[in-house]
Amino acid sequence: MFEGQLSSDSVLWFTVRKAVVASRQENCDLVRELIRKASEPFQFFCDRAESYFTAAIEACNMQSNLAFKALSMCGLGEIAFARSNFVLATQRFKETLSLCTEMGVPPQHFHNCFPFDTLPGKFKGWVLFLEGQSPFTHVT
Numbered sequence: 581m582f583e584g585q586l587s588s589d590s591v592l593w594f595t596v597r598k599a600v601v602a603s604r605q606e607n608c609d610l611v612r613e614l615i616r617k618a619s620e621p622f623q624f625f626c627d628r629a630e631s632y633f634t635a636a637i638e639a640c641n642m643q644s645n646l647a648f649k650a651l652s653m654c655g656l657g658e659i660a661f662a663r664s665n666f667v668l669a670t671q672r673f674k675e676t677l678s679l680c681t682e683m684g685v686p687p688q689h690f691h692n693c694f695p696f697d698t699l700p701g702k703f704k705g706w707v708l709f710l711e712g713q714s715p716f717t718h719v720t
Contacts (some may be wrong), residue, residue, distance in 0.1 A: 612704065626659050633659070650679035652688070654706055661705030666715040673709040 599614040633652040640649035657672030680687045687710055708715075 597644050608704070624663065630656060646679055646683050650676050650683065650685075651697075653679060653692070657707045657709070664715075669705055670709065673706060676706070676711075 593615065595614050595617070599611045633655045636647050636652040637656075640646070653672055654676040657669045657676060660669035660672055676690070677687055680690055688707070700715075
């Protein structure tokens with residue numbers, strides 16, 4: 581690498597930082613676009629995230645941590661949504677909805693009910709699922 585050039589890891593982390601700032605400003609469209617652009621050169625990104633969410637769910641099952649299990653399940657739903665696998669996304673979001681009910685958390689405030697969570701509850705897949713909008717209207 582030449583002086584003044586950034587490594588691909590540095591570019592990824594700068595993009596992630598931008599996405600965090602955008603999420604705090606509730607600009608979810610920009611967050612999704614930044615994540616999409618950042619993940620293009622890193623095809624393993626969704627696979628890796630999926631593995632982490634799955635491992636987190638297994639740990640949460642052992643520790644009975646419903647809050648983090650629900651967040652991880654919703655994350656799996658968003659990954660399925662991003663891959664246009666709406667049947668799997670519906671299943672994941674239904675499981676998230678069930679966990680919200682079990683915790684007594686209104687689904688519309690799911691991401692906002694945790695005081696230190698910086699992500700707004702406006703991610704596209706979850707919001708469309710809650711509103712019963714396409715592409716979830718035809719999935720049973």
